[in-house]
Amino acid sequence: MSGDIRLVRVLVGCYPSTWRHRYGEEYAQLLCDMQVHRRPRLVVDSLLGAVRAHGGALMSVRSPLALPVWSAALFTAAGLGFAKLAEDFPGIAPTAHTAMAIASAVALLALAAAAAPAAAVIVRGRANGTGKYVAAPLVAVAAWCAVAWIVTAVATGHGARSGPNAAAFAVLVAAGLGVLAATAWAATRVLRRVPAAGPARLRSAAVTATAVGMAAATTAVLAWGLGVRTADPAAFAGNQGFVATPFVSSWLAVLIALAAATVLSGVAARRHPTA
Structure with missing residues (x-):
């Protein structure tokens, strides 16, 4: 084959394994024939195609709960961010804060209900080969604890707004996101082995309830932020966000992440009509 074989292998490797098994050789030959190493636009198009291919895999019929699981991971990360952000504003917009907590509980409990039949199948030993995936979140949590111990030791003695402390916070956040991603990945892999467990109507209703709860x-987080603006305009315009960053940018980041999780969950709900 002509062209940069290493680049071709990297690009083809970005696609899901099922896609590679079916189209990999032909696509690799096509990229070589088109001299992809000389065409940056083609590289970008190939990477975008890989993203779309992975998105299609997440929403495949083989794993009906994959997309809700990933939306729950994003939602959880945003929820933890909100909890951290709200620590500096006790007593402000308590109704919105309580509504956020209740809605979050409804969303996550609904998703747990949707996954419960599959979990029962796994516990009964009817889904072989799932043990290694169940262990993934445990390993990720253990790794996070080790990272937390190290960065805490490094940051000890430095000011709250110092560079080492900010770096430690960023590392902890990145590691926490890694734990959530590992958990979502493991759950998706497990659920693919028991994709049709449980009544379809129950699963559809639970996924819909998850989307409603996330919305x-x-x-509620939108209302809470506006409540902060009304109750304490100076704090709203100040630097009481994550690691002494502007509050508005931190609030908007949480809000956007929650909205993205809601959209993903809504897409999943539309793909599981109750009728």
Whole structure:
């Protein structure tokens, strides 16, 4: 084959394994024939195609709960961010804060209900080969604890707004996101082995309830931020966000993440009509 074989292998490797098994050789030959190493636009198009291919895999019929699981991971990360952000504003917009907590509980409990039949199948030993995936979140949590111990030791003795402390916070956040991603990945892999467990109507209703709960939580966080603006305009315009960053940017980041999780969950709900 002509062209930069290493680049071709990297590009083809970005696609899901099922896609590679079916189209990999032909696509690799096509990229070589088109001299992809001399065409940056083609490289970008190939990477975008890989993203779309992975998105299609997440929403495949083989794993009906994959997309809700990933939306729950993003939602959880945003929820933890909101909890951290709200620590500096006790007593402000308590109704919105309570609504956020209740809506979050509804969303996550609904998703747990949707996954419960599959979990029962796994516990009964009817889904072989899932043990290694169940262990993934445990390993990720253990790794996070080790990272937390190290960065805490490094940051000890430095000011709250110092560079080492900010770096430690960023590392902890990145590691925490890694734990959530590992958990979502493991859950997706497990659920693919028991994709049709449980009544379809129960699963559809639970996924819909998850989307509704996430939408309510997103609305509550929006109302909470506006409540902060009304109750304490100086703090709203100040630097009481994450690691002494502007509050508005931190609030908007949480809000956007919650909205993205809600959209993903809504897409999943539309793909599982109750009728």
